[in-house]
Amino acid sequence: MPILIGLAWLLVCQSAGELLARLLRLPLPGPVIGMLLLLFVLAWPRVREPVAAVADALLAHLSLLFVPVGVGVMTHLALLSQYGMRMLVAIVVSTWIGLAVTALVLRALLRRAPDSA
Amino acid sequence: MQDFVQLWVYLSTTPLFGLTATIVTYVLAQALYQRVGQAPWANPVLWTVLVLAVLLTVSGTPYPRYFSGAQFIHFLLGPAVVALAWPLWQRRGELRRRLGAIMLAGLAGGAAASVSAVALGWALGLPDELLRSLAPKSVTAPVAMGIAEQIGGIPALAAVFAVLTGLIGAVSGKYLFDAIGGLSMQARGFALGTASHGIGAARALQVNPDAGAYAALALGVQVLLASLLMPLVARWF
Numbered sequence: 001m002p003i004l005i006g007l008a009w010l011l012v013c014q015s016a017g018e019l020l021a022r023l024l025r026l027p028l029p030g031p032v033i034g035m036l037l038l039l040f041v042l043a044w045p046r047v048r049e050p051v052a053a054v055a056d057a058l059l060a061h062l063s064l065l066f067v068p069v070g071v072g073v074m075t076h077l078a079l080l081s082q083y084g085m086r087m088l089v090a091i092v093v094s095t096w097i098g099l100a101v102t103a104l105v106l107r108a109l110l111r112r113a114p115d116s117a
Numbered sequence: 118m119q120d121f122v123q124l125w126v127y128l129s130t131t132p133l134f135g136l137t138a139t140i141v142t143y144v145l146a147q148a149l150y151q152r153v154g155q156a157p158w159a160n161p162v163l164w165t166v167l168v169l170a171v172l173l174t175v176s177g178t179p180y181p182r183y184f185s186g187a188q189f190i191h192f193l194l195g196p197a198v199v200a201l202a203w204p205l206w207q208r209r210g211e212l213r214r215r216l217g218a219i220m221l222a223g224l225a226g227g228a229a230a231s232v233s234a235v236a237l238g239w240a241l242g243l244p245d246e247l248l249r250s251l252a253p254k255s256v257t258a259p260v261a262m263g264i265a266e267q268i269g270g271i272p273a274l275a276a277v278f279a280v281l282t283g284l285i286g287a288v289s290g291k292y293l294f295d296a297i298g299g300l301s302m303q304a305r306g307f308a309l310g311t312a313s314h315g316i317g318a319a320r321a322l323q324v325n326p327d328a329g330a331y332a333a334l335a336l337g338v339q340v341l342l343a344s345l346l347m348p349l350v351a352r353w354f
Contacts, residue, residue: 010196017199027348029260031198032340038202039209055203058196059333063162063287063319064143065194068135068187069258070166070280074173075180076273083243090237090251091278095285098230098255098312099293102335103304105225109218110304 135186
């Protein structure tokens with residue numbers, strides 16, 4: 001039952017997020033607004049246990065959720081084979097640059113202002 | 118034999134096929150991943166996608182027929198993004214104290230990934246449409262599709278680039294971080310979430326709870342920054 005209540009909260013927040021995004025023409029996707037809404041809802045202690053139960057279950061298998069989109073890569077094999085090597089170089093190198101820059105900048109900033117607690 | 122063929126035709130046209138194939142393959146890939154001590158090369162998404170793509174190609178099953186079953190899993194991406202609020206909420210005090218550093222690192226890393234991808238693609242002579250689909254590649258797939266549409270890219274391709282980016286980060290990130298050296302679990306997780314969105318975050322969540330929370334945070338920061346800034350920046354090009 002806690003899982004079901006938690007799932008209901010996720011879906012309610014996501015639906016509210018979709019509504020807000022459309023009504024106010026926000027540039028953010030519905031689920032992201034839903035995530036921000038859930039952060040406020042979590043201030044209410046009764047919500048925490050059910051949300052924790054469903055969030056832990058869902059996030060433990062987060063990678064499974066990317067499989068259907070991933071398999072979709074096969075529908076673009078023609079384009080991929082035409083520009084394949086060049087696109088792969090651009091994607092691989094830029095991913096490494098992104099990883100390195102993020103990690104180094106965060107390390108430098110956290111080192112300069114160490115956690116006071 | 119005739120019966121068997123008819124039975125297969127029936128099974129392969131119901132949504133049950135796509136759903137069963139996805140979950141069974143993933144469970145097997147996950148078991149392999151655990152057996153080899155969660156080595157990055159054994160990434161369960163990578164192997165599940167490869168096995169399913171070969172399976173569909175060999176059996177001549179079109180992707181839309183597969184997706185009619187797999188969509189039930191795909192749908193959960195939305196609630197999963199909402200669920201990221203939970204690891205964030207658990208570390209709210211620490212995150213509030215470090216908010217400035219977190220936003221700055223997310224902006225620097227996200228911009229570096231996006232600009233370098235477009236610049237490299239441009240230098241290598243890729244057409245404009247592909248460049249516009251490459252720009253949002255470090256944002257989680259469903260959001261990357263929306264951004265690509267706004268800035269004149271191809272949504273389906275943006276999803277493909279995002280998935281490839283996620284896999285590359287999840288598979289090779291550990292080696293890159295080890296080569297740089299002296300990086301905390303927080304910095305590693307945050308970098309994975311920034312440059313490799315949900316697939317990188319999934320890897321971080323499996324390896325270490327601290328890395329996982331920072332990856333979840335980074336994923337959210339990237340979605341916020343990219344959906345707000347990318348359409349503005351793209352207007353200049």
